[in-house]
Amino acid sequence: MIEAHGLVKRYGSTTAVNDLSFSIRPGMVTGFLGPNGAGKTTTMRLILGLDVPTQGSVTVAGRSYRDLPAPLREVGALLDARALHGGRRAFDHLLCLARSNGIPRRRVDEVLHIAGLQGVARRRAKGLSLGMSQRLGIAAALLGDPAVLIFDEPVNGLDPDGIHWVRTLMRAQAAQGRTVLVSSHLMSEMALTADHLLVIGKGQLIADTSVDEFVRSSSRKSVHVRSPRAAELAARCRQAGATVRAGTGPDVIEITGMDSAEAGRLAAAHGIALAELTPIRASLEEAFMELTRDSVEYQAAGATR
């Protein structure tokens, strides 16, 4: 359980996090989404006590992070896989961390095994690929068998096999009743991993909702229709109050504001033959873009609507 109340973080005149309140529950994977610069990493740093909030508070397991008696036993975190001493062997890196929280040495071997790193345990950290560093960071997060896991962009640099491994691991940890918070800017990844979403933009909470609800509430639901009499159908749909746009070909139209059943009935009522009738649901990616369009910090020139 992670709870934030009115969290504010300012760096000089920049407000990175602005009045953020949320509660991240155990037993599910919570995806933390937002465009680059939205404040995801800052929020995670505030949770982990690396930064001090300008206002507000955040607690993990009911306590402020700095007051946890054995932090690694309660919270496992991966912020930056490259945040380690390059000259230290993978095994020793984990051993330093284990020692600091009184975690037995054998647990180091266990997490190396879980992360599939036994083969590189004696290798110095700078000799590890980004993917292996990422696995090492996840192994470090698992050291204390914590009830709360926090991952910042954990699939960065992983190959498809590694991505599958992280996804399965996070889902398994959540299924065991742990709290899992994972940030990403890859919506497609979240669709496969997360149960719940916390969306932020420009440091503010935009949505706190289940993944299904998030997609359903998106305004961009449409029906893709192909018909030899597309123009006629388009006119009928407009009369019925829907919006119709021209599609990719002369016989294709995109209807919004009317579901596929209704569009089909309308076509049948006027004897219009249909070659294709497909309900298009906005993907998580599109729903996200829609929601955060106004809060993208760094918008490409010409990307305005």
Next chain:
Amino acid sequence: MTGTTIAPAGPDHRAAFRPATFGDVLRSEWTKLRSVRSTFWALTVTVVLGIGLGAAISAATAHGYAKLSVSGKLSWDPTGISLAGIGIATLAIAVLGVLCISSEYSSGMIRTSLIAVPKRGRVLAAKSLVFAVVTFVVGEATSFAAFFAGQALISGHAPHAALSDPGVARAVAGAGLALTALAVLSVAAGTLLRHPAAAIAAMIAVLFILPGIAQALPDSWRNPVTEFWPTLAVGQLTTVHQSAHTLQPWPGFGVMCLFTAIVYAIAWTLLDRRDA
């Protein structure tokens, strides 16, 4: 160990655990120090320069003793000569001390460390203590070895010193103590400045450049600097014959300790308050 255990929140299968202690952080910092190669190399340089350079200087000056003037013979200091290598070895300790914290900043490891031990003062205290103890052991071993090697090379050519002579045991043991104080100062400087290059430059300035500049100043300015500049004052602890405008051995060491304590306190406060 208090023996208290904490019932874990969340999944039932997780075993009870005990709070992390300062002893745990000490073990962690010891593991960090021994698991990087720079430690081995810096300590090797300390030992080799401390003993080897001291031995070379002892042999060379002893051979020249016969040609010395009367005043040169009067100020003949076999202890100081045999410990001459330690002065250069201090640089290796200063660099290693600075690196053991500033390399965490340059690599980002500091964030991993502070997530593991959010009570930040513990990290600094454990790091300083571990490095101070290692420096003390290596420093004392080096200074005693340098002393005995030096005296063996001097004897037969010039008057040599014995540990039982007045002030000699204090000077030899003092060389290890002075290194230990420098070790703590370096860790504090590394914490304060965070960038390895900046912190190493600052240590070189404090150790060598500022005292060097003082030599060019007029007497009225130079004397108080030689007397009270911490890294010069601490030198009195390792000297058998005190010259003019210098503190006594233990007050000299006291000045260094006070300076170190002030830098350490500032480093502690900043570490605790700054965003990592």
